[in-house]
Amino acid sequence: MEPPSPDLVVGEDGLSRPLWACRHDDLREYYDTEWGMPVRTEQGVFERLSLEGFQSGLSWATILRRREGFRRAFAGFDVDAVAAFGAQDVERLLADAGIIRHRGKIEATISNARAAIALRTQEGLGAAGDLPAGSTLADLVWSYRPARTPRPVRAAEVPTTSPESAALAKELRRRGFRFVGPTTMFALMEALGIVDTHLVGSHRRGSSGVWE
Template identity: 60%
Template sequence: MTVDDRNGTDAVRCEDGLIRPAWAATDPLLRDYYDTEWGMPVRDECGMYERITLEAFQAGLSWATILRKRPAFRAAFDGFDPEKVADYAEADHDRLMSDAGIVRNRAKIAAAITNARATVALREKGGLVDFVWSFRPDRTPEPTLLAEIPTKSPESIALAKALRKEGFAFVGPTTMFALMEAIGIVDTHLLASHRRGTSGVWPR
């Protein structure tokens, strides 16, 4: 990768010849996440609950930090099985607060348990997955620059409001837009990126 390869678009041609955004061009962990997972549809309950949980823990931190701790998060939260986490008691909260492998934030840990219970309760209304995907917009951004990618949208504002009504916590509009990007509800890959349109949800 060279700076000259950016051509004023924030899209970087990497040494393998593929074009990625600058944030995914150097760190191997972020590159692998970008190439294989980010922006791909998530349509299972555990996966959706995991993403909502990790997006909440990421607030105020870098996503690279969360990715590096992801295996520890999965171990600490029973593989993000909502039913298991919904049954957590005060002792589990204390256990999580003493786990150096995860982000030890009391409010975020409490929100993860609250959201597990809300996820289980939402099954009576069709489930978390269909609920979140029902906020897919009619159009998706078409950015050539990172600065052109919004941080929230009318749909993410509505999703955040609807989730809070169902008892979820730490689900603000910006966090929910990041979720929508990560699970393919919107495609915010730069137009020049080799990943643009690969989700199958939106055309290139």
């Protein structure tokens, strides 16, 4: 059966996926089970924020294949644990072949953990209005969910930024976060299910329960 979009590939299992999710088994597994599914915990959002930062300038496959190494190196992305990392930890991480050894990104991850802790005691504006003290990084990021999601048919129709991702990036930078540009934040929003950019006709379109 022909796929509903020329940018979808029908696999041997009869399911339609975009080309990028068909290149390797690990990418297909990630696409089928995780990408675009809602993540609402502080730790989960911090992990994905961190990995998106490390991915900048690299392929997602490169990061995905080092994911367990990142988890070991960064204490499972426990915000409080990472925030306590010091200079010795930075040197340890720079010597860890299981991750991307980029000093700026390593230091930004530690700095972002500290900013996430500070966020819990701050009040301020998110996209949905005032965020009370005690709000987490997840609360802030999800407050930028748009009123509607894209409905791309072709891969070229998938946005790389949005007004919401630009506003989220600006707010995160105001709160001390780093490596959080509008493009990186849009990729984060896609990964977390805040927007659904699965191509129309993909077997994953609408599967998150966040969007119809």
